[in-house]
Amino acid sequence: MVKKKKSNQFLRSCIFEALMILLQQKKYDDITVSEITSKAGVSRMTYYRTYSSKEDIVIQHFKEMVTELKEKDPEIGNQPYEVWYKVLLDFVYSEQELMAYILRTPVLANACESFLLDLGQYCLRKYRDLDLDDPYVLNWVMYKAGAFSFVESRWIKNGFKETPEKILEWIVHYENESVFG
Numbered sequence: 001m002v003k004k005k006k007s008n009q010f011l012r013s014c015i016f017e018a019l020m021i022l023l024q025q026k027k028y029d030d031i032t033v034s035e036i037t038s039k040a041g042v043s044r045m046t047y048y049r050t051y052s053s054k055e056d057i058v059i060q061h062f063k064e065m066v067t068e069l070k071e072k073d074p075e076i077g078n079q080p081y082e083v084w085y086k087v088l089l090d091f092v093y094s095e096q097e098l099m100a101y102i103l104r105t106p107v108l109a110n111a112c113e114s115f116l117l118d119l120g121q122y123c124l125r126k127y128r129d130l131d132l133d134d135p136y137v138l139n140w141v142m143y144k145a146g147a148f149s150f151v152e153s154r155w156i157k158n159g160f161k162e163t164p165e166k167i168l169e170w171i172v173h174y175e176n177e178s179v180f181g
Contacts, residue, residue, distance in 0.1 A: 009064070012050060014040040016061050019054065020098065028054070028105040055111040058102065062115055065091060077127030084123075085148065085171055089164035092152060099156045113149065120145055147174070 018039035022031045031054065037047050051057055069076060069087060076087065092099050102108045124130045124141060132138045148171065155167055 008050070011040075011042055011046060012057075012060055012064070014042060015047060015050070016057055019057050020101075023101045028101070028108060055108055058098070058108055059111055059115050061098075062112065066119065077123050081175075082168065082172055086164065086168050088148075089152070089167055092156065093160060093164045096156075096160055103153060103156050116149075117142075117145055 015036060018036050019031070021039060022035055033044060033047055033054070036054070036057075037044050040047075051060070073079075076083070102112050121132055121141065125132055130137055130141070132141065151167065151171060151174075155162065
């Protein structure tokens with residue numbers, strides 16, 4: 001079973017890498033599943049057994065990163081929010097090329113935003129026991145997630161000029177103080 005899991009992980013990695021190579025050559029919307037499978041050296045059947053869309057390739061990549069993070073630190077969800085922000089900023093910084101592609105591709109940006117919001121809500125329910133059925137609490141979570149997302153997007157668009165530590169410093173400052181007095 002472990003061998004099959006590693007084999008599947010390898011195939012997903014090949015497909016992800018193929019998509020990344022193709023993104024350097026053409027627009028996301030112009031990339032076909034046939035091109036991805038050809039570049040990855042896998043059959044279309046293998047592709048469709050794993051993914052239902054091209055967006056799933058990127059989402060699966062994110063899911064694997066989250067799984068890896070949870071394996072490294074099973075208590076990550078119990079850490080202060082600043083730790084969560086730092087982990088996200090470090091991930092984005094380590095995946096600069098992918099993040100730039102995502103931002104330039106609306107369908108990918110929407111899929112990733114939905115995934116991250118769902119992940120955030122899952123973590124807040126599981127680790128913080130927040131009642132996200134309460135509209136006040138849910139809107140507070142959306143406000144925080146939106147603010148973080150906009151800061152992160154601007155950082156990506158500006159070419160990662162600041163370090164993740166500097167962005168984290170600013171975010172912590174924003175949360176603790178109002179610049180408007």
